[in-house]
Amino acid sequence: xxxxxxxxxxxxxxxxxxxxxxxxxxxxxxxxxxxxxxxxxxxxxxxxxxxxxxxxxxxxxxxxxxxxxxxxxxxxxxxxxxxxxxxxxxxxxxxxxxxxxxxxxxxxxxxxxxxxxxxxxxxxxxxxxxxxxxxxxxxxxxxxxxxxxxxxxxxxxxxxxxxxxxxxxxxxxxxxxxxxxxxxxxxxxxxxxxxxxxxxxxxxxxxxxxxxxxxxxxxxxxxxxxxxxxxxxxxxxxxxxxxxxxxxxxxxxxxxxxxxxxxxxxxxxxxxxxxxxxxxxxxxxxxxxxxxxxxxxxxxxxxxxxxxxxxxxxxxxxxxxxxxxxxxxxxxxxxxxxxxxxxxxxxxxxxxxxxxxxxxxxxxxxxxxxxxxxxx
Amino acid sequence: xxxxxxxxxxxxxxxxxxxxxxxxxxxxxxxxxxxxxxxxxxxxxxxxxxxxxxxxxxxxxxxxxxxxxxxxxxxxxxxxxxxxxxxxxxxxxxxxxxxxxxxxxxxxxxxxxxxxxxxxxxxxxxxxxxxxxxxxxxxxxxxxxxx
Numbered sequence: 001x002x003x004x005x006x007x008x009x010x011x012x013x014x015x016x017x018x019x020x021x022x023x024x025x026x027x028x029x030x031x032x033x034x035x036x037x038x039x040x041x042x043x044x045x046x047x048x049x050x051x052x053x054x055x056x057x058x059x060x061x062x063x064x065x066x067x068x069x070x071x072x073x074x075x076x077x078x079x080x081x082x083x084x085x086x087x088x089x090x091x092x093x094x095x096x097x098x099x100x101x102x103x104x105x106x107x108x109x110x111x112x113x114x115x116x117x118x119x120x121x122x123x124x125x126x127x128x129x130x131x132x133x134x135x136x137x138x139x140x141x142x143x144x145x146x147x148x149x150x151x152x153x154x155x156x157x158x159x160x161x162x163x164x165x166x167x168x169x170x171x172x173x174x175x176x177x178x179x180x181x182x183x184x185x186x187x188x189x190x191x192x193x194x195x196x197x198x199x200x201x202x203x204x205x206x207x208x209x210x211x212x213x214x215x216x217x218x219x220x221x222x223x224x225x226x227x228x229x230x231x232x233x234x235x236x237x238x239x240x241x242x243x244x245x246x247x248x249x250x251x252x253x254x255x256x257x258x259x260x261x262x263x264x265x266x267x268x269x270x271x272x273x274x275x276x277x278x279x280x281x282x283x284x285x286x287x288x289x290x291x292x293x294x295x296x297x298x299x300x301x302x303x304x305x306x307x308x309x310x311x312x313x314x315x316x317x318x319x320x321x322x323x324x325x326x327x328x329x330x331x332x333x334x335x336x337x338x339x340x341x342x343x344x345x346x347x348x349x350x351x352x353x354x355x356x357x358x359x360x361x362x363x364x365x366x367x368x369x370x371x372x373x374x375x376x
Numbered sequence: 377x378x379x380x381x382x383x384x385x386x387x388x389x390x391x392x393x394x395x396x397x398x399x400x401x402x403x404x405x406x407x408x409x410x411x412x413x414x415x416x417x418x419x420x421x422x423x424x425x426x427x428x429x430x431x432x433x434x435x436x437x438x439x440x441x442x443x444x445x446x447x448x449x450x451x452x453x454x455x456x457x458x459x460x461x462x463x464x465x466x467x468x469x470x471x472x473x474x475x476x477x478x479x480x481x482x483x484x485x486x487x488x489x490x491x492x493x494x495x496x497x498x499x500x501x502x503x504x505x506x507x508x509x510x511x512x513x514x515x516x517x518x519x520x521x522x523x
């Protein structure tokens with residue numbers, strides 16, 4: 001059994017005991033009904049559609065509180081304008097659309113990877129483009145933002161990488177899952193550019209298991225939630241998913257066991273995360289997770305480990321730069337969160353039949369070899 | 377009688393051929409050293425392809441190819457060469473509206489998303505990219521023609 005297999009089995013054995021799941025408050029909304037009716041003809045096509053209470057509608061809000069909306073934008077991967085204007089245009093479009101939300105969003109969360117190579121001019125460009133969004137904005141870092149200058153510019157622009165606030169009956173927590181990577185650069189005497197290049201390669205073999213929350217931050221989370229009613233909603237924003245999906249691409253946090261231990265007493269926790277550039281849904285213990293789209297480009301699903309609860313997104317057309325990407329419009333109303341993926345260029349976000357899904361063609365993949373540096 | 381003689385003669389010749397082998401049979405079994413050498417030739421191409429695929433500027437320059445002008449690299453959409461599906465080629469490729477090979481597809485990606493310069497279909501760079509993509513998908517089942 002591979003290490004990956006072993007770990008995944010452990011995750012299921014430890015956390016998916018009978019009866020352990022997030023607060024059962026899913027309901028099918030109008031949007032999902034419409035979606036479902038389109039699918040009746042395809043209902044027989046295998047496990048893709050086996051799980052019905054869809055990810056669109058997730059109950060978390062506190063009943064007595066007024067409804068509100070917020071927007072998620074992430075993974076813009078900006079290069080300087082002189083290098084690539086395509087990513088710039090997509091951020092402009094997202095910013096325009098977020099600002100045009102009606103009723104307006106109460107705030108916008110930016111979920112990390114504003115820059116591609118962590119340069120000051122990339123981060124500044126991001127700030128400039130997002131100035132179009134006049135509502136409150138909160139930021140968490142992605143690995144692309146951090147490893148050129150170890151977060152110096154990012155902190156100057158956005159202050160702390162983790163934070164919390166309460167809003168209309170929901171406790172929001174911004175988590176930093178990127179800054180505690182193992183030091184692969186000092187011994188090898190890497191320049192900041194080299195360090196960043198390794199970190200910026202999703203399938204690289206040098207940066208290692210960099211995604212993690214860290215004991216110190218977990219203690220902070222524990223303290224932050226200590227005075228919070230265990231049945232009331234908590235929304236945790238993070239760059240990486242808080243469970244194990246595909247470690248070779250850091251589609252995980254390495255300390256997911258400890259994260260789950262801290263969150264265990266809370267029955268209504270929703271993690272909204274970036275990094276994966278794809279539609280994802282999962283439940284681990286009492287924690288549910290939703291994966292968000294990038295604006296820059298979509299990642300294909302990993303060759304293994306896609307959560308069974310995920311209803312996959314449509315296979316993107318690489319000839320259309322606005323396909324498979326976008327942002328999310330998230331509303332909280334009458335006790336529920338409704339996540340609407342705004343995927344540009346698509347009416348249907350989810351696969352309608354197996355050929356629409358990249359998962360319909362199984363693939364066996366090998367890790368790369370050309371960047372291997374050997375042991376320390 | 378004549379038929380029987382011919383038959384015996386034929387069988388005799390066949391037996392000799394089987395026992396002795398062809399007159400020019402001077403080849404030796406493959407040696408571990410040879411296997412290693414063959415593998416090294418292949419893996420060197422995989423390594424070069426890996427570098428090109430991951431946007432290594434020095435390798436592209438050395439091979440005199442411009443695979444991108446947008447700072448996009450192949451691996452940005454295809455980590456581990458995922459979703460390249462080399463096992464499905466040749467096939468009708470929707471994005472090109474034609475019956476296409478993997479090499480056609482590589483060039484399409486270079487020209488469209490990456491906005492680079494198309495490379496010669498038999499060039500060293502193309503063969504290296506192809507080697508890396510196939511190697512990375514080792515073990516995937518051949519399904520030529522699949523959408």
